[in-house]
Structure formats: C-alpha cells, structure tokens
Amino acid sequence: MNFDFSEDQKFLGNEARKFLESSCTSAVVRGVLNDDDVSHDADLWKKIVEMGWLGAAIPEENGGLGLGMLEMCVLAEEMGRVLAPVPFASTAYFFTEAVKLGDKSQQAEYFPGIVNGDIIGCYAASEGPGAPNAANLTTELKGGKISGTKIPVTDGDIATHAVVLVKDGSGSSLVLVDLQGEGVTRNTVKTLDPTRSHAEITFKDAPATLLGKSGDGARLNEDLLNRVAVLLAFEQLGGASRALEMAKDYALERYAFGKPIGGNQAIKHKLADIYVKNEIARSNCFYGAWALSTGAAELPEAAAASRLAASEAFWFASKENIQTHGGMGFTWEVDCHLYYRRAKLLAVQAGAPPVWKEKLVRALETKNAA
Amino acid sequence: MDFNDTKEEAAFRKEAHDFIAKHLQPKGNKPIRQTMSGDDYMKAAKAWQKAKATAGYAKITWPKEMGGYGGTAMQQVIWNQEEGKFDSPGGPFTIGLGMCIPTVIAFGSDEHKKRYVQKAVLGEEIWCQLFSEPSAGSDVAGLKTKAVKDGDEWVINGQKVWTSGAHYSDYGILLVRTDPKVPKHKGLTMFIVDMKQEGVEARPIHQASGGREFNEVYFTDVRIKDSDRLGDVGQGWKVAIVTLMNERLAVGGSPGPDWSEIMNYAKDAGTMEDAAFRAKLADWYVAAQGYSLTKLRTQTALSKGQTPGPENSIGKIITANQLQDICNSAIEMQDHYGLITEQDRMPADALFQQSFMWAPGLRIAGGTDEILKNIISERVLGLPGDIRVDKTAPFDELKSG
Numbered sequence: 001m002n003f004d005f006s007e008d009q010k011f012l013g014n015e016a017r018k019f020l021e022s023s024c025t026s027a028v029v030r031g032v033l034n035d036d037d038v039s040h041d042a043d044l045w046k047k048i049v050e051m052g053w054l055g056a057a058i059p060e061e062n063g064g065l066g067l068g069m070l071e072m073c074v075l076a077e078e079m080g081r082v083l084a085p086v087p088f089a090s091t092a093y094f095f096t097e098a099v100k101l102g103d104k105s106q107q108a109e110y111f112p113g114i115v116n117g118d119i120i121g122c123y124a125a126s127e128g129p130g131a132p133n134a135a136n137l138t139t140e141l142k143g144g145k146i147s148g149t150k151i152p153v154t155d156g157d158i159a160t161h162a163v164v165l166v167k168d169g170s171g172s173s174l175v176l177v178d179l180q181g182e183g184v185t186r187n188t189v190k191t192l193d194p195t196r197s198h199a200e201i202t203f204k205d206a207p208a209t210l211l212g213k214s215g216d217g218a219r220l221n222e223d224l225l226n227r228v229a230v231l232l233a234f235e236q237l238g239g240a241s242r243a244l245e246m247a248k249d250y251a252l253e254r255y256a257f258g259k260p261i262g263g264n265q266a267i268k269h270k271l272a273d274i275y276v277k278n279e280i281a282r283s284n285c286f287y288g289a290w291a292l293s294t295g296a297a298e299l300p301e302a303a304a305a306s307r308l309a310a311s312e313a314f315w316f317a318s319k320e321n322i323q324t325h326g327g328m329g330f331t332w333e334v335d336c337h338l339y340y341r342r343a344k345l346l347a348v349q350a351g352a353p354p355v356w357k358e359k360l361v362r363a364l365e366t367k368n369a370a
Numbered sequence: 371m372d373f374n375d376t377k378e379e380a381a382f383r384k385e386a387h388d389f390i391a392k393h394l395q396p397k398g399n400k401p402i403r404q405t406m407s408g409d410d411y412m413k414a415a416k417a418w419q420k421a422k423a424t425a426g427y428a429k430i431t432w433p434k435e436m437g438g439y440g441g442t443a444m445q446q447v448i449w450n451q452e453e454g455k456f457d458s459p460g461g462p463f464t465i466g467l468g469m470c471i472p473t474v475i476a477f478g479s480d481e482h483k484k485r486y487v488q489k490a491v492l493g494e495e496i497w498c499q500l501f502s503e504p505s506a507g508s509d510v511a512g513l514k515t516k517a518v519k520d521g522d523e524w525v526i527n528g529q530k531v532w533t534s535g536a537h538y539s540d541y542g543i544l545l546v547r548t549d550p551k552v553p554k555h556k557g558l559t560m561f562i563v564d565m566k567q568e569g570v571e572a573r574p575i576h577q578a579s580g581g582r583e584f585n586e587v588y589f590t591d592v593r594i595k596d597s598d599r600l601g602d603v604g605q606g607w608k609v610a611i612v613t614l615m616n617e618r619l620a621v622g623g624s625p626g627p628d629w630s631e632i633m634n635y636a637k638d639a640g641t642m643e644d645a646a647f648r649a650k651l652a653d654w655y656v657a658a659q660g661y662s663l664t665k666l667r668t669q670t671a672l673s674k675g676q677t678p679g680p681e682n683s684i685g686k687i688i689t690a691n692q693l694q695d696i697c698n699s700a701i702e703m704q705d706h707y708g709l710i711t712e713q714d715r716m717p718a719d720a721l722f723q724q725s726f727m728w729a730p731g732l733r734i735a736g737g738t739d740e741i742l743k744n745i746i747s748e749r750v751l752g753l754p755g756d757i758r759v760d761k762t763a764p765f766d767e768l769k770s771g
Contacts, residue, residue, distance in 0.1 A: 001375065001666060001670050002373075070371060267753075269743040281660070282681075290371045305656045308656045357649045360656075
C-alpha cells in the first residue's frame, strides 16, 4: 500500500510552500485585489515561469520538466494555499491539458511557449447562466472561424490563447484561438473574485484550429474537465487547509468572556467539522491524483469525487473561517473574505457542484450496469 | 502512488488467505450469525478462535511468547481484510483480546499473565470491559461503583451499563471508586473480576432498537482479592487510559447499508431519476469513498512502519451519521409503506428500517459525536480543553445527576 505522495514530491511541495510564503504574501494578493487595472502579479508570474512550474507536466522533448501529474497536484495545493493571483490554473491546467488532447504538431507548437511564459492560456466555455452544452451554445465554428461571445473567461483579458467550446454543426467542438489575432475583442468583467481577472471575449470570424475531431467537443470537454477538476481540487484543498489554520490560530489568540474563544465547544466542534471535511477532501484528492497520473478508467468518478469533496471543504472552511473571526472576519483588511471569494471561483469555473453530482451519479450508474 | 502490496505484504496476504479459506466460508447471502442459534454461533466462534490461536494468527502484532504472531500492524490490517472477506464468527473475543488482555499484560502480575492470557487467546475464556455506568458515560471518570477494603479483599457494590457480552463472559476488567474523598480521577482502581461468581448479575438492556445485545451488570457485595488488582490503588484512571488506547485499529467495513445499497434499492423502486435523490447519492458516495480512502492513507503509514496521522479519527462521525441519513432517505422513498419492519414484506429484508433504529446508538457508542469532536479539536487541532469544575474538588463534593 503506497497511497501517498513520494518523498521527492513532498520535498517539491515544501520548497514551493517556502517560495510562495515569501513571494506571494497577502500584500501581493491585495495588490491585485485593490487595483482594478492590475490583472495579475507580473513579478510573481515571472518567477513561477522561471522556476519551470508551467512545464512540470509537459514532456522534456517539448521543453517541459517532464515530471508528471502528481507533481502538478502538489504545486496546485500550494498555489491554492496562498491564493496566487496569477493565471496558473488557466495556463497549466486548462490550456495545457487541452493541448494534450490535440495532435503532436499542436503540442510542439504550443508547449514550448507555455513553458517559457510566452503563452498565457484560458478556458472559454460559459456564455450565460447555466452550464454550457451543445444545445445551448451560440458561439459557432464555421469554415475554420468562430463567432460569438464568451463570458466570463477567467484570465481572459491577459491570456494570449484560449481553448474554446463551440457549437459545430449539430454538435460541439473544442478549438484553439490566438487571442492576439484578428476578430477578437475583450472587455474586463467584475466578479466575486477580483484577485483573478475575468473578461468577456467576443469573437467575430476569429481563426480557430480544431482540437481532435470536429463534433467531438462534448467528449473532449468531458476529458479535459475530468483532468482539470483534479488539479483544481488540489487548489481548493490548499485553500481549505489554510482557512482551517487561520480559524484555529484566531480561535487560540482571540479572548472573549475571559478565555480563548477556541475553548468553547461551539467553536471547537465547528473547527472539527472543517477538519473532517478537509480530510474527506484530501483522501478523495489523492485518489483523483492517482487516477489522473495513471490514466485509470476510474478517472470520471475519481475526478468528480475530488471536485465535489474539495468544493464542499473549501466552501465550508472559508465561510466558517469568517464566522470564527466574528466582526473582524467581515472587514476588508482581514484575509478571510479572499478565501471565501476564491472558494466560489474554484467551485464554479469548471462546472459547479450540481453539475458534477449528476456526472458522478451517471458514472456510478454506468459502472453499476457494466 | 499505488495500492499494491509490497512483496512481503503479498506473501503474508496469501498465507492469511490460504489459512482462512481452509476454515471459513466466503460471505454468502445470509451470514451465519443469522442462520445459527446463539449457542451454535458461540461454538463456531470458539472453534475458529482456537484454530487461529493454535496456528499463531490470533493476535498478529503480539509477541510469540504471548501467543501472537510477532508481526507488524500492517500485517494485522491485512489479516483483518482477508478475514473480512469470509463469514467469520468473530465477535465474542474482540473486546477481551483488543482491550482487556492488553491491560492485563501491561499491569498484571506474572501469575495473572500465566493464568489468563493464553486461555483468552485460545478462545477458552471470554472477557468484558466494565467501565460505563448509568451516570458516567462520556465522563466515565465520574463512576460511582464503590470498592471498600476488607482485609486482603475488596467488597464491590454498584452498577455498570452497556457492557457487551457480560452474560457470556468469564472475566472482566472492572473500574471502581476506591476513594470518594479525593478528586475524581485519583480515587479509581482497576480489578480483574470473575463474572461467574456470586453477587454478579448481568441483565440484558432492552434497547431503543428493540434488541437486547448489551447488558447492565449489578455488583452486590462481590468480593475481589487484592491480588487481582491491576495497577496501584488510586491509579485506575491511568490503567483505563491504556485499555482505551488499545482499541483496535478501525478497519471494519460499513456498519450497515451504504450508498450502493440505497442506489440498488432506488433502481428497483423506480426513484433513481429523482434529482434530489441523485444529489444526495453523490454526497453519500463522496463521504463514504473519502473515509475508505482515508483508511488507505492510514495503512500506507503502517506499511512504511510509520505512526499513522490523526486522520482516522474522522471515521465514526462519518459512518454513523451517514447510516442514519441513508436509512431515513430509504424509508421516506418508500412513503407510508416504509414504516413496515417485517422482513418478508420489505425490500432488502427491512435492513433500512432495522439500521434506522440502530443508527442512534452508533452515534453514541464508543464516543459520542460530541466527544469525538472534542478529541479532534483538542488533540489534532490543539484547541484548549473545557474549563473544568471537577478536576480538583473531592469527588463526594461534586454535583451529580
């Protein structure tokens, strides 16, 4: 039985934590939060590019570190802990994993640019309220060009390239689009999480290249989201763990009625509930990491369970962290709300929990019928 | 990251499987516990225990001179997993070998060890644990059963409760108050008690579930030799802590119907398409899977020879509450008909109805939800304990009720 990360992987996580704790402080996150004109922390992004993290799961032949998905999971957890205000998830999870669904020449075309920081990716699927699918998509592919509007696109205003889910005949396709090319206009959009930038992107006959086969978008999008879900779940796990630490530290130092509030069972049991949810999330995340890294047939249910457990854990930890902090927790200056905001971004950006619950049950039904 | 045995673990698993397969049947439709009479079941349990003990498998982690296998905690987990695949009549020895005998080994004299350990390992004598009382459950150190010294004997009077297997046990470890004039934790002493002697009366408790699996035990002028004391007079709390720390590593399966059972039921009942049900099913799966996988993390630590982290402490909070929730949903899914408890009329042999009435007890037994959350918050998260009014005052001056 070896259901854990290796010593090397844990070492990578520790090193990443040390780096991020000094380079991605609350002040860095707030630099993006408090200035509408700043989309991300450029200095932090540059350092992350230099360390090669964007290429952690990209093969060496394409300029990457050639480590693997487990290493990317370890990094994701650390990025989540510090609410890194950079387009890491958009580039290293969504765009990179999308390119892996393409052919060798597409990988050769995009991977080196991702690794050296020339490419910032993003994922453009949402067009309005509700989960996007072949039936309700209006952005359409015709003659190698797409037209339509995507909103919101996380990191869409700073990205150089997008993977876009589009209507294609009676079905859908996934396409890659150069956002610096013709037919693309972008506006920033205000969202619940201002520590990450968001855009409305309008395509008008923008040149696009297919990922995989035309009309195969639904399946490819599922494959992509299953892979991304595990990585996002590790970010959520990192955020939930940090929120629990914040709540615990505050409960120990804050005195009311002559004793630390952490001595009250109402607070103790609340934090125990967070701990239980976090451990359930961690164990499901480990399983998702295993399925992702081995290409196991169990990936659909493992990814769904990781995402659901981690979404619930981060949501619960972030809201109860505010509650534990009392009035202080509801001030702009205390970081609690940043976790609450990020928890919501991560929970909805690759399909919200209700969508994943349905996916999970369908996966269980399929398995049960087999 | 993988789920594979090491070479040594695989070899031990095969050894365990081969031995067990020679003695037990694989799990079938009806467990033997339901098909056999109580007496026959006890005979089968004793025979299986003897077979295991004779071959050295009764306690994998114990040293060989104590009748154990001299193995690792991981090997014990593997043994339990393999035995769990078969219809094993295991129950009656769990408490004795898991809690009582380790306490005898830790605090008993050489004579005690010689007299009791081997017979317990062989399944020839059964033990029970007598700690809880009607007014001392979560706060077990508040117990009132008293022992008064009379020459080289002690005279015991009082009542214990929720004692598993008291009616068929030969011996028990008994925690009593030997000094009510000192603070509660300092006036306790532990003894070995002969359960078949005069003055010991085990009466079944009529549980809220309707069953009678547990006992209350009355002690009326029961005499125990001072030489059958475990640990010093007044040190009983320290001894009890050792007993409780020896509670077996939780490796059991789910305590009742889980997500897969209610999913199968929903398919038969035609309620699988209900959106609210599907969302709940996903939640149950995620929590159950999360706990199963947490146990694999614990096993990983054991497999590497490390001390497991505290993550396993989430177990009963998850399983007991989930069982209650699943049974409640299954009954509501059956609408008015869901009230019926007659097995031959009901889907799944009325298992949901039966477990519905068992679940409240499960949330209390072996640590209530609330005590378990205290343990997590204090021992795992490092939050302070309660401000206590009962730690320094003499026991007989404390309020009780």
